[in-house]
Amino acid sequence: MPRRHMHMAGADGAALGAALRELRTRLGVPGAFPAKVLAEAEGAAAAPRMPAEDATDIPLFTIDPPASVDLDQAMHLVKRPAGGYRVHYAIADVAAFVTPGGALDAEARRRVTTLYFPDGRVPLHPPVLSEGAASLLPDQARPALLWRLDLDADGRVETTDVRRAVVRSRARLDYEGVQKAIDTGTAEPALALLKEVGALREALETARGGISLNVPEQEVVARDGSYGLVYRAPLPADGWNAQISLMTGMAAADLMLASGTGILRTLPAAPDGAVGRLRRAAQALRIDWPHHVPYAALVRSLDPRIPAHAAFLQECTALLRGAGYTVFTGGERPEHAVHAAVAAPYTHCTAPLRRLVDRYAGELCVAAAAGVAAPGWAREALTTLPHEMRDGTRLANSVERECVDLVEAAVLKDRVGETFEATVIDVEERDPQDGTVHLEDPAVVGRVKSPAGPLPLGDRIRVRLTQADPGTAKILFAPA
Structure with missing residues (x-):
């Protein structure tokens, strides 16, 4: 199951379009169908079995x-x-x-x-x-x-x-x-x-x-000549x-x-460590998960229209790895x-x-x-x-x-230096100054690095966007 679903709703931007073309080349994505394949397909379309x-x-x-x-x-x-x-x-x-x-x-x-x-x-x-x-x-x-x-x-x-x-x-x-x-x-x-x-x-x-998992779709929408990110439940x-x-x-x-x-x-069944990580994410997002409540029961109780629930459902897709x-x-x-x-x-x-x-x-x-x-x-x-x-x-x-x-870098490209309300939803165990934040508007989940000390897991903080450039630099935040 994909981690996030995306589609463009509005005109494509030049920077994003160029970055997507470069991505296709870098990953070796197939291009046009060979002429022999197209000819065979045309014949099959005209005379299927x-x-x-x-x-x-x-x-x-x-x-x-x-x-x-x-x-x-x-x-x-x-x-x-x-x-x-x-x-x-x-x-x-x-x-x-x-x-x-x-x-x-x-x-x-x-x-x-x-x-x-x-x-x-x-x-x-x-x-x-x-x-x-x-x-x-x-x-x-x-x-x-x-x-x-x-x-x-x-x-x-x-x-x-x-x-x-x-x-x-x-x-x-x-x-x-x-x-x-x-x-x-x-x-x-x-x-x-x-x-x-x-x-x-x-x-x-x-x-x-x-x-x-009712995972929300992440949509790119046009807003006053620029881009925005929203979730579709x-x-x-x-x-x-x-x-x-x-x-x-x-x-x-x-x-x-x-x-x-x-x-x-x-x-295979999810390892205990993966479920433990989800429990930390639930705590960070203020989602009540009593120990006697099974994971499946919790997920069914969530409303993907609520931003915190949407972010948690995105994290749940990690259990589908393997x-x-x-x-x-x-x-x-x-x-x-x-x-x-x-x-x-x-x-x-x-x-x-x-x-x-x-x-x-x-x-x-x-x-x-x-x-x-x-x-x-x-x-x-x-x-x-x-x-x-x-x-x-x-x-x-x-x-x-x-x-x-x-897409996230393209949406935020012109907003480097701005501050946003965010929730710290994950902190790296080996480096508590490195973690992940969830923004409700725009609908972004991105990396955050704190030079001053450990990140406060579960806290709502102000973060400053320090980099965002499609094709060059992924989004990165720092505590404001």
């Missing part, structure tokens, strides 16, 4: 940010006559366009994941596919992996099926519109059920000890939508485990099969337009559901896929981390 089954009668809909065009998932929910629910969840079938061993396949394995920059993105697949022929855009017949999940009245999965089918989304929705429709009672029945099923799945998550609809994807990833993991071949997304991919074959269950944050076996399978591993996981699940052996290309890739995903994820994390630094 369409499945025989027609499921275009299911009135699916997508939920994404308003500007998104690389639409991986579409869903439909209905109550079952005998009780419980049926969820149809269509996932873009990238394998219908990518030929194993071809130029497009090789390029995707080189890129591994879509990279997100404040001024744009570097896609995993050429836009003719990711934003066109493979995307589940409305009113278009598309090849998909169609999941059918039957749930009981409490939201537990009773039966799972996934197969290839042609689907057609009826509507492209966004989170704010979905939230408004549900809150005002104007949502169509299938959409209204998203809240009902999402809430049930959240309750099950709580019961099994899982946790979803996730809506309840974001969480309900995420629960459908999470449920599918858990069902996929169960399918693969039952078949004896697959790839899981795993995360996640990786675990491969198993030959019918043996892996020793480490659980994702600690999910509190169950889980896999990535719902974003194949943006993440390499999902194409392979989806293929393995289709084979498992049909009771047949997975194709050789999917099984053979398992030997190298964890390493490819590790390297690709590492690059994506570097891009995100560096972009945060650049």
Whole structure:
């Protein structure tokens, strides 16, 4: 899970734009797609491998940010006559366009994941596919992996099926519109059920000890000709939508485990030291965390619209470090099969337009559901896929981390010497004069160095910005 999400809302600044271009070069970010790859993608877009089954009668809909065009998932929910629910969840079938061993396949394995920059993105697949022929855009017949999940009245999965089918989304929705429709009672029945099923799945998550972090998005906004930073708190609809994807990833993991071949997304339990650090951050931010209250219960009690809570949720993402991919074959269950944050076996399978591993996981699940052996290309890739995903994820994390630094420096570039209200949220154990402060306005978390003595953990202090220059100097504060 990314530490922070960012996007530009307003015109790009010259200094920031130049720094972002230099960052792409320094990190070795892929540039334009080679001509051979583009030609293969054009051919695949014109003649995809369409499945025989027609499921275009299911009135699916997508939920994404308003500007998104690389639409991986579409869903439909209905109550079952005998009780419980049926969820149809269509996932873009990238394998219908990518030929194993071809130029497009090789390029995707080189890129591994879509990279997100404040001024744009570097896609995993050429836009003719990711934003066109493979995307589940409305009113278009598309090849998909169609999941059918039957749930009981409490939201537990009773039966799972996934197969290839042609689907057609009826509507492209966004989170704010979905939230408004549900809150005002104007949502169509299938959409209204998203809240009902999402809430049930959240309750099950709580019961099994899982946790979803509602991490605020950090937005760059234009303010009187300059820049500002604000947080956008996730809506309840974001969480309900995420629960459908999470449920599918858990069902996929169960399918693969039952078949004896697959790839899981795993995360070990957080070490005691990491939790101790979070307790110090909670104290610093004046968040009451009694010792008898579990970490998961505390996180669920937080409101990401409150700045101190938002800062703490950002720090909580540190517990997600150490996640990786675990491969198993030959019918043996892996020793480490659980994702600690999910509190169950889980896999990535719902974003194949943006993440390499999902194409392979989806293929393995289709084979498992049909009771047949997975194709050789999917099984053979398992030997190298964890390493490819590790390297690709590492690059994506570097891009995100560096972009945060650049955006914050660009926003504050002309404010060096100014003072701000801040809270000391962390102090280095080995050097108590070095730490981290949280500013509420602008929405910045930055380093602070105190030449005069130890920093007062948890105190609200005035700090002076001593440096900020995108591409040259990361932001740094000192006590004022």
